[in-house]
Each structure stands twice: as C-alpha cells, then as structure tokens.
Amino acid sequence: MPPATLQALREALLAWFARNARDLPWRRTRDPYRILVSEIMLQQTQVERVVPKYHAFLEAFPPLERLADAPTAEVIRLWAGLGYNRRAVNLQRTARVVVEEHGGSFPREVAALRRLPGVGPYTAGAVACFAFEQDVAFLDTNIRRVLRRACIGPDELAGGVGDRELLALGAALVPPGRGWAWNQALIELGALVCTAAVPACPRCPLRPACRAYAARAAADEALIGAMAAGVHPLPARRVAERKAQPYAGSRRWYRGRVIDALRALPPGGALPLVELGPRLKPDYASADEPWLRALVADLDRDGLLVVEGERVRLP
Numbered sequence: 530m531p532p533a534t535l536q537a538l539r540e541a542l543l544a545w546f547a548r549n550a551r552d553l554p555w556r557r558t559r560d561p562y563r564i565l566v567s568e569i570m571l572q573q574t575q576v577e578r579v580v581p582k583y584h585a586f587l588e589a590f591p592p593l594e595r596l597a598d599a600p601t602a603e604v605i606r607l608w609a610g611l612g613y614n615r616r617a618v619n620l621q622r623t624a625r626v627v628v629e630e631h632g633g634s635f636p637r638e639v640a641a642l643r644r645l646p647g648v649g650p651y652t653a654g655a656v657a658c659f660a661f662e663q664d665v666a667f668l669d670t671n672i673r674r675v676l677r678r679a680c681i682g683p684d685e686l687a688g689g690v691g692d693r694e695l696l697a698l699g700a701a702l703v704p705p706g707r708g709w710a711w712n713q714a715l716i717e718l719g720a721l722v723c724t725a726a727v728p729a730c731p732r733c734p735l736r737p738a739c740r741a742y743a744a745r746a747a748a749d750e751a752l753i754g755a756m757a758a759g760v761h762p763l764p765a766r767r768v769a770e771r772k773a774q775p776y777a778g779s780r781r782w783y784r785g786r787v788i789d790a791l792r793a794l795p796p797g798g799a800l801p802l803v804e805l806g807p808r809l810k811p812d813y814a815s816a817d818e819p820w821l822r823a824l825v826a827d828l829d830r831d832g833l834l835v836v837e838g839e840r841v842r843l844p
C-alpha cells in the first residue's frame with residue numbers, strides 16, 4: 530500500500546474511533562491486572578454481560594494480591610454467569626505466578642506474558658498494548674475479520690488466509706506510537722460496523738481502501754450491467770447453512786451444570802457423586818457412572834473441583 534494511502538487509512542480509522550468509541554471501563558485504565566481481567570472475561574462473552582461482572586470481580590478482588598490469596602472456590606463462585614469457568618481458574622493461576630515469580634508486577638513483553646497460565650497470543654498482545662501501550666499487532670475474531678476484508682477481499686476469498694499472514698499485515702498497519710488507539714479501533718470497528726453478518730460498509734472509514742468492498746461493488750456493477758443487457762444472472766448459490774451444535778446436552782453444558790451444582794452449596798460444602806448424577810440427568814442410571822466419573826475427573830484436572838473419595842467440592 531502506498532505510504533500516503535496507508536497514512537490516510539490510519540487517520541480515517543483513528544478519527545472514526547475518536548468519534549464512535551464506546552465508553553468501556555477497561556478503556557479508562559492502563560492497569561495490567563484490570564486489562565487482563567477484562568480480556569479474559571471478553572473471550573467468549575459479550576461486552577454487555579462482561580461490564581457488571583468486571584466491576585463485581587474487581588470489587589471483590591481489588592488488588593492482584595487479593596485474587597492470588599483467595600480460595601479458588603470464591604473465584605469460581607464469582608465467575609457465575611460468565612461460563613467457561615476454566616478462565617477463572619487460569620486467571621487466579623496467573624495472579625499467583627505474577628505475585629510469586631514477578632514480585633507482583635506484570636511482565637511487559639509479549640513473550641513473557643505468553644508464559645503466564647492461560648495467556649495465549651491474543652491476550653498477551655492485548656495486555657502489552659492496552660496496559661503498556663506497546664505498538665504490537667494481535668488477532669481476535671473482530672480484528673481478523675476486519676483485516677481479512679479490508680486487506681485481502683470478500684469472506685469467500687479471504688477466509689483461507691492464515692494468522693501468520695494476517696499478523697504480518699496487521700503489524701505493518703499499526704501507526705507508530707498509537708498502537709493502543711489503533712487496536713481498540715479495529716476491535717470496535719469489527720464489533721459495530723464490519724460485523725460478521727452484515728457489514729455496514731456505507732458508514733465504514735476503511736471503505737475507500739477496502740478490498741472486500743471494492744470486489745462487492747465491482748460484482749454489483751457487473752450484475753446491473755448484465756441485467757440491463759437482458760442477461761439473467763445465474764441463480765444465487767445457496768450458502769450452506771451451518772448446523773449449530775446444540776449446547777444443551779453437550780459436554781461443556783454438563784461441565785457447567787456440575788460447577789453450578791457445587792456453587793449452590795454453602796462454602797466448603799461437598800456433594801456425593803450419587804447425588805450429583807441425578808441432578809445432572811433426571812434419568813441417571815448406574816450405567817452413567819463411568820461417564821460421571823470421567824466428567825468430574827476432567828474438571829478436577831482443570832482445577833475446577835476437587836474429588837475426595839465419593840464426593841466432590843469446589844477447590
């Protein structure tokens with residue numbers, strides 16, 4: 530991309546973000562602990578549901594040390610309603626590693642952040658950028674979609690482009706010294722304008738340079754030309770409907786039900802396996818016992834519960 534075009538594109542997106550950014554609590558801080566809490570919560574959970582949980586979590590565990598010291602059961606209880614409970618356990622493990630191995634201060638570099646429990650490439654990049662204002666590129670669902678469409682082309686074409694290539698593209702776009710605003714802007718654009726279902730191209734600041742938009746506009750023009758010439762376009766190809774896997778009854782659903790049952794107990798309480806089974810499945814039978822034991826063994830391995838003989842409890 531010519532430097533002048535790149536500069537214009539950066540300015541356009543940053544100006545759009547300045548006008549349209551949502552006022553989210555994690556955008557008002559540079560505290561790496563608070564940024565990490567928000568980023569972990571935002572994985573798999575929508576912003577509206579995260580905001581109240583974010584405030585409640587930080588009220589319960591205001592400094593990192595309080596989270597590191599808390600009983601894990603307390604952290605899992607507070608995570609209720611967010612799902613993917615393993616995130617809560619990993620968040621506490623990270624707090625403990627930062628306190629015990631880093632003297633309570635988060636490492637600043639992406640490579641060091643990645644060594645923290647449960648911190649993948651996206652989260653490490655997000656903390657480095659949103660807490661320490663480093664000009665790094667990283668990918669989440671929204672950033673991926675915007676970069677693919679803007680720099681490569683329509684979804685059918687760009688879907689096959691891998692993360693390595695996208696990261697290289699993303700890194701070349703980050704404006705020096707403005708990585709924080711740039712990455713927030715990409716995420717915001719993907720959430721509010723360049724959405725998965727229907728991108729709102731007419732109000733997109735990237736439209737003048739967007740390859741997906743240009744390809745779509747060219748295809749529309751060709752179609753209008755063909756129709757004007759009396760040529761009937763081929764019938765639109767049916768987009769294969771992706772069958773959603775039902776969540777209720779899935780292994781993840783049962784894992785959540787086990788943790789919900791343990792959360793409902795008074796602190797320190799345990800539940801016998803013979804009681805847990807029928808709570809999960811009304812038609813629970815002795816033939817289901819191996820399934821139940823495998824389920825709780827998995828949760829035990831993930832640090833979400835403790836198996837004590839024939840009983841289970843929160844850690």
Ligand code: SF4
Pocket residue numbers: 675678679722723724728729730733734735736739740741742
């Ligand atoms: S012009 Fe349309 S497809 Fe391109 S980045 Fe903007 S919203 Fe997405």
